[in-house]
Every structure is written in structure tokens, then in C-alpha cells.
Amino acid sequence: xxxxxxxxxxxxxxxxxxxxxxxxxxxxxxxxxxxxxxxxxxxxxxxxxxxxxxxxxxxxxxxxxxxxxxxxxxxxxxxxxxxxxxxxxxxxxxxxxxxxxxxxxxxxxxxxxxxxxxxxxxxxxxxxxxxxxxxxxxxxxxxxxxxxxxxxxxxxxxxxxxxxxxxxxxxxxxxxxxxxxxxxxxxxxxxxxxxxxxxxxxxxxxxxxxxxxxxxxxxxxxxxxxxxxxxxxxxxxxxxxxxxxxxxxxxxxxxxxxxxxxxxxxxxxxxxxxxxxxxxxxxxxxxxxxxxxxxxxxxxxxxxxxxxxxxxxxxxxxxxxxxxxxxxxxxxxxxxxxxxxxxxxxxxxxxxxxxxxxxxxxxxxxxxxxxxxxxxxxxxxxxxxxxxxxxxxxxxxxxxxxxxxxxxxxxxxxxxxxxxxxxxxxxxxxxxxxxxxxxxxxxxxxxxxxxxxxxxxxxxx
Numbered sequence: 204x205x206x207x208x209x210x211x212x213x214x215x216x217x218x219x220x221x222x223x224x225x226x227x228x229x230x231x232x233x234x235x236x237x238x239x240x241x242x243x244x245x246x247x248x249x250x251x252x253x254x255x256x257x258x259x260x261x262x263x264x265x266x267x268x269x270x271x272x273x274x275x276x277x278x279x280x281x282x283x284x285x286x287x288x289x290x291x292x293x294x295x296x297x298x299x300x301x302x303x304x305x306x307x308x309x310x311x312x313x314x315x316x317x318x319x320x321x322x323x324x325x326x327x328x329x330x331x332x333x334x335x336x337x338x339x340x341x342x343x344x345x346x347x348x349x350x351x352x353x354x355x356x357x358x359x360x361x362x363x364x365x366x367x368x369x370x371x372x373x374x375x376x377x378x379x380x381x382x383x384x385x386x387x388x389x390x391x392x393x394x395x396x397x398x399x400x401x402x403x404x405x406x407x408x409x410x411x412x413x414x415x416x417x418x419x420x421x422x423x424x425x426x427x428x429x430x431x432x433x434x435x436x437x438x439x440x441x442x443x444x445x446x447x448x449x450x451x452x453x454x455x456x457x458x459x460x461x462x463x464x465x466x467x468x469x470x471x472x473x474x475x476x477x478x479x480x481x482x483x484x485x486x487x488x489x490x491x492x493x494x495x496x497x498x499x500x501x502x503x504x505x506x507x508x509x510x511x512x513x514x515x516x517x518x519x520x521x522x523x524x525x526x527x528x529x530x531x532x533x534x535x536x537x538x539x540x541x542x543x544x545x546x547x548x549x550x551x552x553x554x555x556x557x558x559x560x561x562x563x564x565x566x567x568x569x570x571x572x573x574x575x576x577x578x579x580x581x582x583x584x585x586x587x588x589x590x591x592x593x594x595x596x597x598x599x600x601x602x603x604x605x606x607x608x609x610x611x612x613x614x615x616x617x618x619x620x621x622x623x624x625x626x627x628x629x630x631x632x633x634x635x636x637x638x639x640x641x642x643x644x645x646x647x648x649x650x651x652x653x654x655x656x657x658x659x660x661x662x663x664x
Contacts, residue, residue, distance in 0.1 A: 299326040348380075448509060568651055
């Protein structure tokens with residue numbers, strides 16, 4: 204079998220090579236016709252494609268050598284004219300590089316084209332003059348604060364002459380300085396998030412650039428928005444849930460990836476509440492919240508109320524289903540007088556089991572400004588979590604169990620059989636309502652934290 208596979212693979216490869224060779228010969232013939240008509244540039248391109256198809260096509264390589272050299276000479280002639288006509292040095296440099304790129308491309312196919320040494324000498328001289336010209340031009344642009352164009356100029360120098368003088372550092376300055384200035388101006392204007400973002404781009408490129416790191420830290424300190432999370436209120440019988448929701452809310456806000464958002468330490472919060480002799484049910488209105496928040500040095504307070512929390516533990520529901528169990532018997536075939544094994548089916552009963560657990564959560568929250576005492580925004584969060592287990596059980600050989608069709612016979616449908624197998628092997632575990640409740644509280648708190656972060660960011664714009 205293995206040798207057959209090798210032969211098949213070799214045959215396939217041989218077929219592909221044959222197709223490539225035939226395609227290469229066809230292209231070479233077309234190239235020869237173009238060459239005969241004096242169209243050497245087009246012929247060179249066609250020969251190039253032919254050699255790319257088959258590197259063993261000698262005629263194509265000979266044609267590429269001849270016509271490619273003529274095309275290369277044209278490119279070099281363009282370079283020579285740019286040098287001697289007193290044109291732009293950049294145009295001359297680009298013309299030589301285009302010729303060199305073509306020569307290298309053909310060379311990678313095993314066909315060597317010639318660039319006379321005098322052209323290379325002239326190129327190095329022109330390139331040296333051009334790079335110096337660019338360097339001086341870039342410095343003037345930096346002095347004139349034309350950073351975008353200066354960066355392009357120094358990047359161009361880096362392409363032509365890597366490591367030229369201090370081009371690398373000047374290119375970095377051309378990129379970093381406008382970001383640094385933008386961040387510094389934003390900081391002075393109180394646009395702390397913009398300052399943080401611009402200065403972050405600077406420090407990511409160069410952590411020691413001027414005082415960017417210190418200014419970035421200052422933007423966070425000045426723009427930080429501190430929120431005090433006050434105890435959630437609700438039904439006194441649900442105090443444990445209120446405390447749990449408070450814990451999830453505090454954790455969610457603390458874990459938000461936003462350096463400007465800060466949550467008052469829970470221990471500090473409890474100390475203030477104790478000092479003010481406020482029970483958990485005492486912090487219920489905006490004025491009290493403002494007083495407590497001010498004592499904690501916050502800019503806003505988060506107040507919440509648990510509206511609804513219901514745990515619905517489902518009972519296990521069972522239903523009896525009809526099915527068939529297959530079995531094999533040996534039976535005499537009277538025509539052939541031999542015994543053969545046949546499959547028969549006996550009617551049986553199996554059980555389908557279903558249970559669903561569910562938790563419904565609803566709470567409201569609001570952010571109150573400590574500067575004005577007004578409600579900045581409020582929202583109601585609804586979260587539902589449920590889980591179910593649905594499986595089939597059978598006391599007999601479940602591998603031989605088959606479903607019954609609508610007509611009371613064995614269901615021949617493969618999909619019906621696969622569904623029954625899945626039910627027989629389905630997990631028989633279900634999340635308890637306590638776990639679902641924690642999931643609902645966590646999800647609701649995370650949604651709330653994301654909304655608060657977005658709202659705070661919009662306030663600071």
C-alpha cells in the first residue's frame with residue numbers, strides 16, 4: 204500500500220512538472236516572437252515568466268540574459284541621464300536602485316546581468332551627496348517643527364545609509380517630539396486622558412525621553428476620579444445579598460483597566476461609616492451620601508438598591524418513553540440449510556429526565572457627584588442565570604437501545620439515534636441556585652463597572 208502511495212505521489216509530481224515545463228516552453232516561444240519584432244522589454248518580461256515556471260528551460264534563460272541585459276541598460280541609461288543632466292539627485296538614486304532591483308531579481312533565477320563598475324561608482328557618489336542633502340533638509344525641518352516631514356526624511360536616509368550619523372536619534376525625535384508636546388499641552392489644558400495617551404506613546408518608544416514619564420504620572424494623579432462605593436440597600440431580610448453585591452461591585456470597579464478610576468478602600472469606608480454612626484441602612488439619600496463621600500476624599504459616590512432576587516430551584520421531571528432494544532439470534536435458513544445471525548428488536552421503556560434551576564436578579568444604581576450633589580447617571584441592571592440537566596436513563600444495555608418512531612416501530616432515522624445516544628451519555632449535574640446567584644451578581648456587577656468606566660471617561664473628555 205505504501206509503495207502504491209509513493210508511486211501515485213511521484214506520478215502527481217511528474218504531472219505538475221510536465222505542466223510547468225509545457226507552460227514555460229509556450230511562454231518562451233511567445234517571448235522569441237516579441238524579440239524578433241524588436242520588443243525586447245516585453246520579451247524580457249515573458250522570458251522571465253518562462254524561467255520562473257521552469258528553471259531548467261535553457262532557451263528561456265538565454266533569451267532572458269540577452270533581452271534582460273538590454274532592459275537593464277535602459278534603466279541604467281535613465282540613471283546616467285539623471286546624473287549628467289543635473290536633475291534631482293533623488294531621481295537618479297531611485298533610477299539606479301530600480302535597475303539594481305531588476306538585476307537582483309533576474310540573478311535569483313540563475314541569470315547574471317552586468318552593471319558596469321562606473322555606474323556603481325557614480326551611484327555611490329550621488330547617493331552620498333543626496334544623503335547629506337537629506338540630512339541637512341531634515342535638520343531644517345526639525346528646527347521649523349515640521350516633525351512629520353522630518354521623520355519621513357530621516358527614515359529615507361535610514362533606508363539608503365543605515366547608521367548614518369545620528370539619523371536614528373533624529374528620526375526618533377521627529378516622531379516623539381510632537382507627541383510629547385501634544386501630551387504636555389493636553390496636561391496643561393486639563394485633558395488628562397489625552398495627555399496620558401500621547402505621553403504613553405512617547406514612553407513606549409523611549410522611556411527616558413525628557414520628562415514624559417513624570418508628566419504621564421502627573422496626568423493620572425490630576426485626572427484620577429475617585430468613587431466611594433456605599434453599602435447597597437434593599438430588603439432587610441436580604442442583608443447578606445446586599446453585602447455580597449457590594450463586594451462584587453467593589454471588586455469589579457477595582458479590576459477595571461483604567462488608571463484614572465479609583466475606588467475608596469473598603470476598610471476606610473467602614474471606618475467612616477462607623478465614625479458617623481451610620482448603619483448599613485442609614486446611607487439612603489444623596490445628601491447623606493455626599494457627606495460621607497466628602498469625608499473619604501471622593502469625587503462621586505456609587506449608591507445601589509437590590510430590587511429583586513429570586514432563586515427558582517426546579518424539581519426533577521421524568522417521563523417514560525418507548526424504545527426498542529436490539530438483540531441477535533441464530534436462525535436456520537431453510538433455503539440454504541445454514542444458520543445465520545439476524546437482528547431482532549424487543550419493545551422496552553426508558554426514562555427522560557429534566558431539571559432546570561434559575562436565578563433572577565435586578566438592582567439599580569446611581570453615581571452622585573460630590574461637587575454638585577446631582578445624580579450624574581443611573582441605571583437598572585437585570586441579570587438572569589439558569590442551568591439545566593437533560594438526560595436519559597435505561598436499566599438495560601444502553602448501547603443496544605433505539606428510539607421508537609411515531610408509528611410505534613423502530614425509528615430508522617440516524618439523527619434520532621444520535622440524539623438518544625447523546626441523552627444517554629449527557630451529564631447528570633446541574634448548578635445549584637447558590638452558584639447561579641453568585642454568577643448573576645458577578646455578571647451584573649461587571650456590567651455596572653463597565654458602564655461606570657465608560658461614563659467617567661466621557662465626563663473627563
